[in-house]
Amino acid sequence: MEEVLAIVAIFIALPWIILHYITKWKTSATITTDDEALLEELYNLAKRLDERMDTVERLVASDNPDFRPARLVHDSEQDNQQLRELEQLIAEKKGAQQ
Template sequence: MEEVLFIAALFIALPWIVLHYITKWKTSATITTDDEALLEELYNLAKRLDDRMDTVERLVASDNPDFKPARLVHDSEVDNQQLRELEQLMAEKKGASQ
């Protein structure tokens, strides 16, 4: 009787457990639509905050000639290029999903 239980555990239970967790691992590795929406919202928030920071720094610099911005490079083209590429990818993804 013990041999039957051992064989059943070896050939049925063990593969079932392994396949169950492989399936869980594969489904959790993908990003959900809720996660995508949250990332897009956070991206838009970060972009708005960056614009506000530029405005605040410009206003303070106009009032105080000794003001030195905290950021090393103001409105960097390298950063802007990366943002444009990200916006293009997001637009392509939206176009493909519709």
């Protein structure tokens, strides 16, 4: 009887456990739709905050000619290109969903 249990444990239970956790690992490694929505919301929030910082810096600079923005690179073309690519990917994703 013990031999049967050992055979069942080796050939049925062990592979089942391994395959179960491999499946769990593969499904958890992907980003969910909730995660995508959260990332898009955070991206939009960061964009709005960046625009607000630009506005505040322009207002302060107009009042004080000696003002220097705290940001190291203001409105960098390299950053803008990456943002345009990201916005294009988001637009393509939305178009594919509809």
